[in-house]
Amino acid sequence: xxxxxxLKGFKTxxxxxxxxxxxxxxxPDTVAVSAMDIPYIRPKLLVKExxxxxxxxxLFCDKRNNCIFYVSPGTGIVKQIVFGERRRLQEVVIALDKxxxxxxxxxxxxxxxxxxxxxxxxxxxxxxxxxxxxxxLQQGGLWQCFRQFPSKDTADENHEPPMIIVPLNGNxxxxxxxxxxxxxxxxxxxxGIKILKQFSNRIVVASRQSSLxxxxxxxxxxxxxxxxxxxxxxxxxxxYHLKRSKEDNRSWCIxxxxxxxxxxxxLSGRYPVKRVVTITRSNDKKPHMIARQGTPVKNLVGxxxxxxxxxxxxxxxxxxxPQSHMGFFENTLxxxxxxxxxxxxxxxxxxxxxxxxxxxxxxxxxxxxxxxxCNIHGEERACINCGYCANICPNxxxxxxxxKALLSDEIEDALSYGLLDCCxxxxxxxxxxxxxxxxxxxxxxxxxxxxxxx
Amino acid sequence: xxxxxxxxxxxxKHFTGSGKFNRLEPLFDATKTFLFFPSSKNKYKPFVRDNLxxxxxxxxxxxxxxxxxxxxxxxxxxxxxxxxGESYAFIQAFFLGSRYVLPIIIVSYAVGFFWEIVFxxxxxxxxxxxxxxxxxxxxxxxxxxxxxxxVALGISFGVVIGKEVFGGTGRNFLNPALTGRAFLxxxxxxxxxxxxxxxxxxxxxxxxxxTALSILAPEGEKITAALSNSGFxxxxxxxxxxxxxxxxxxxxxxxxxxLFLIITKIANFRIIIxxxxxxxxxxIIFYLIPGGSDSWMNASPLYHLCAGGFLFGxxxxxxDPVSAPGTNPGRWIFGFLIGFLxxxxxxxxxxxxxxxxxxxxxxxxxxPLLDLIVMKYTVSNRIPNV
Numbered sequence: 001x002x003x004x005x006x007l008k009g010f011k012t013x014x015x016x017x018x019x020x021x022x023x024x025x026x027x028p029d030t031v032a033v034s035a036m037d038i039p040y041i042r043p044k045l046l047v048k049e050x051x052x053x054x055x056x057x058x059l060f061c062d063k064r065n066n067c068i069f070y071v072s073p074g075t076g077i078v079k080q081i082v083f084g085e086r087r088r089l090q091e092v093v094i095a096l097d098k099x100x101x102x103x104x105x106x107x108x109x110x111x112x113x114x115x116x117x118x119x120x121x122x123x124x125x126x127x128x129x130x131x132x133x134x135x136x137l138q139q140g141g142l143w144q145c146f147r148q149f150p151s152k153d154t155a156d157e158n159h160e161p162p163m164i165i166v167p168l169n170g171n172x173x174x175x176x177x178x179x180x181x182x183x184x185x186x187x188x189x190x191x192g193i194k195i196l197k198q199f200s201n202r203i204v205v206a207s208r209q210s211s212l213x214x215x216x217x218x219x220x221x222x223x224x225x226x227x228x229x230x231x232x233x234x235x236x237x238x239x240y241h242l243k244r245s246k247e248d249n250r251s252w253c254i255x256x257x258x259x260x261x262x263x264x265x266x267l268s269g270r271y272p273v274k275r276v277v278t279i280t281r282s283n284d285k286k287p288h289m290i291a292r293q294g295t296p297v298k299n300l301v302g303x304x305x306x307x308x309x310x311x312x313x314x315x316x317x318x319x320x321x322p323q324s325h326m327g328f329f330e331n332t333l334x335x336x337x338x339x340x341x342x343x344x345x346x347x348x349x350x351x352x353x354x355x356x357x358x359x360x361x362x363x364x365x366x367x368x369x370x371x372x373x374c375n376i377h378g379e380e381r382a383c384i385n386c387g388y389c390a391n392i393c394p395n396x397x398x399x400x401x402x403x404k405a406l407l408s409d410e411i412e413d414a415l416s417y418g419l420l421d422c423c424x425x426x427x428x429x430x431x432x433x434x435x436x437x438x439x440x441x442x443x444x445x446x447x448x449x450x451x452x453x454x
Numbered sequence: 455x456x457x458x459x460x461x462x463x464x465x466x467k468h469f470t471g472s473g474k475f476n477r478l479e480p481l482f483d484a485t486k487t488f489l490f491f492p493s494s495k496n497k498y499k500p501f502v503r504d505n506l507x508x509x510x511x512x513x514x515x516x517x518x519x520x521x522x523x524x525x526x527x528x529x530x531x532x533x534x535x536x537x538x539g540e541s542y543a544f545i546q547a548f549f550l551g552s553r554y555v556l557p558i559i560i561v562s563y564a565v566g567f568f569w570e571i572v573f574x575x576x577x578x579x580x581x582x583x584x585x586x587x588x589x590x591x592x593x594x595x596x597x598x599x600x601x602x603x604x605v606a607l608g609i610s611f612g613v614v615i616g617k618e619v620f621g622g623t624g625r626n627f628l629n630p631a632l633t634g635r636a637f638l639x640x641x642x643x644x645x646x647x648x649x650x651x652x653x654x655x656x657x658x659x660x661x662x663x664x665t666a667l668s669i670l671a672p673e674g675e676k677i678t679a680a681l682s683n684s685g686f687x688x689x690x691x692x693x694x695x696x697x698x699x700x701x702x703x704x705x706x707x708x709x710x711x712x713l714f715l716i717i718t719k720i721a722n723f724r725i726i727i728x729x730x731x732x733x734x735x736x737x738i739i740f741y742l743i744p745g746g747s748d749s750w751m752n753a754s755p756l757y758h759l760c761a762g763g764f765l766f767g768x769x770x771x772x773x774d775p776v777s778a779p780g781t782n783p784g785r786w787i788f789g790f791l792i793g794f795l796x797x798x799x800x801x802x803x804x805x806x807x808x809x810x811x812x813x814x815x816x817x818x819x820x821x822p823l824l825d826l827i828v829m830k831y832t833v834s835n836r837i838p839n840v
Contacts, residue, residue, distance in 0.1 A: 315500040346491025347509035354505040375493040378507025382624025420839040426500030
């Protein structure tokens with residue numbers, strides 16, 4: 001195991017760490033496949049409302065590559081297809097069949113009915129051509145688990161990645177603990193690593209320091225350890241610190257829970273629907289939860305204050321509504337309080353409990369866990385060149401220079417400053433005292449460049 | 455609900471939209487957000503944000519200026535007393551000093567805010583907090599004897615030409631307070647030359663009131679001896695009970711402010727340390743050059759550090775992030791060259807006894823170039839990703 005030296009990141013301890021216990025969430029009335037967390041997709045619907053589907057039935061595919069399917073995580077009837085602005089597909093909602101066992105004759109589909117795909121045997125892996133594995137995964141709705149740098153779009157099947165990064169930890173500081181994800185899945189995990197070796201010679205399995213002591217059974221597979229502050233375990237950060245040549249920029253990554261899904265699917269021929277999720281809330285310790293993919297957010301978060309914000313990653317996720325559903329790539333929900341009070345002379349209070357990455361609040365003297373709210377704490381101003389963003393960027397970027405280059409349309413400059421190394425961790429926006437939406441601007445810059453090239 | 459908040463909520467409709475005073479919206483908004491810290495819900499990722507904002511950032515510079523300000527007021531009164539042949543106690547000197555210094559500060563803030571509001575109203579943007587600092591820094595660089603109309607003229611030039619014509623705080627490439635001071639320095643050399651800088655109605659005979667940097671030793675005498683003859687011992691220069699601009703005299707108070715800024719990371723320590731290093735190295739080089747023992751060339755680094763406005767400039771002016779470089783190596787070079795230029799101007803150019811202001815303004819102009827060079831270098835070390 002090799003330590004990766006990462007110096008910069010978000011080092012404030014936070015409240016709301018989930019408990020290591022696990023509870024099972026009963027199947028909800030509806031599940032959905034969300035298109036909101038899928039990068040760059042141009043969805044093409046394959047089902048209509050009121051059509052019945054089984055677990056594994058393709059719901060939509062990507063127009064850019066018609067072989068990549070997004071499949072139903074449950075058996076039932078397509079209840080609703082939700083469109084957003086400009087008729088952008090948001091969700092395909094499926095009402096799960098709950099009482100079908102009694103009157104099977106009326107409906108073709110039965111509870112837990114599923115599409116059986118071709119299976120592989122554990123020992124045959126060396127003999128199966130790469131293209132066949134890809135084909136199977138694409139049909140089964142799991143190829144999108146593989147993402148390709150620098151834009152983290154769905155991996156290009158014709159590309160041979162110089163490196164595949166498997167982060168054991170998710171996008172949020174409190175994403176599910178890898179030990180919970182991998183519990184009783186050792187066989188699948190090891191099979192998954194064998195599959196990865198069909199794609200690339202270099203497999204990087206990285207874990208954050210604090211997860212390590214509960215991962216004894218997996219120590220042989222873990223190749224790298226990263227420090228215990230966000231976003232060290234982000235694959236883009238790991239890639240930046242490991243890459244030695246230009247070619248490495250087009251590596252792949254696959255989160256460990258997806259690797260297990262891929263292995264399970266290939267061995268059983270059945271689309272796996274169970275996910276481990278964590279719910280974080282300040283001053284609360286909620287257990288890890290096992291729920292079906294696409295469970296409604298409200299089933300997971302329980303009762304909450306109507307002003308709070310729910311996100312799928314406080315730094316780099318998306319904001320979700322209680323009635324929307326968990327996305328394929330998402331496994332954390334943060335319930336963030338809205339502190340609506342406008343404090344009298346708030347800008348000069350000593351701030352014993354106000355978390356900060358700077359040293360301008362007394363809170364920076366204590367290492368007690370702090371509580372973050374979803375407020376901006378100030379107003380947008382012009383950049384004052386203070387360099388706070390560069391001081392926290394894990395990938396040694398100077399976001400203030402890049403965003404100025406982007407605003408003045410100097411895309412070449414922005415690229416040479418390392419725009420595509422941006423891991424979209426959100427820390428530059430987090431620290432900015434001028435409250436400039438740096439992450440948003442950099443992200444848009446990267447996306448625009450990527451779409452342009454495509 | 456807070457009664458003040460109620461009042462603001464009630465009057466909001468008059469200042470916004472089609473209200474009667476909607477042209478004054480920037481002023482209303484500035485007052486409102488000054489009293490009640492705005493904190494709306496985040497719309498974009500990340501959905502959590504740091505508590506530090508520009509208001510607090512700039513307020514911390516003001517806090518760091520308090521020792522300098524209080525001592526400056528006291529010293530103004532104390533020097534006035536000396537000039538009249540009296541030695542005042544702290545309270546007395548402080549009150550006498552306030553009579554000279556407070557009007558300067560009030561004029562500076564009032565005139566500066568007037569321009570800020572004018573530009574904010576015309577351009578329909580919010581009043582930036584940056585002026586809070588400029589409005590206090592500027593008077594501290596002036597002698598207490600300055601006529602108030604010159605203060606008004608100087609701050610107007612600093613705010614309008616130094617900052618607003620480029621788009622306001624964040625877009626100025628020169629430090630606005632120093633721009634205003636440079637304008638006065640070249641336009642009204644009599645008030646700014648550093649010859650008679652003691653505020654007093656009448657002076658006793660033989661009192662010169664000159665600043666340390668304008669001292670030149672007679673033939674055959676060393677500069678240090680000439681300085682102590684004129685009442686500038688190193689200890690006096692360090693603690694600051696000497697004539698000079700309001701804020702610059704006390705090296706001790708400047709160091710206090712600089713430490714506060716460094717500890718809270720509001721100012722970048724690289725600029726301050728780099729500047730002091732540059733000053734020490736350069737003054738040692740000049741010291742080692744033979745000859746010139748009667749001029750400041752022969753003064754030791756400590757004299758150079760404590761005399762004049764170098765510590766004030768490097769702690770509060772050069773660390774203005776907007777006009778300084780935005781890269782760390784750039785900041786080191788920037789600071790070092792300010793120290794170097796300060797000594798070079800002081801020693802090699804007798805026309806300007808004080809080099810700090812010109813050194814900082816000169817380096818402000820070069821800051822973007824330094825950034826460009828540093829960025830070019832860092833880019834060449836990155837593994838390209840295009």
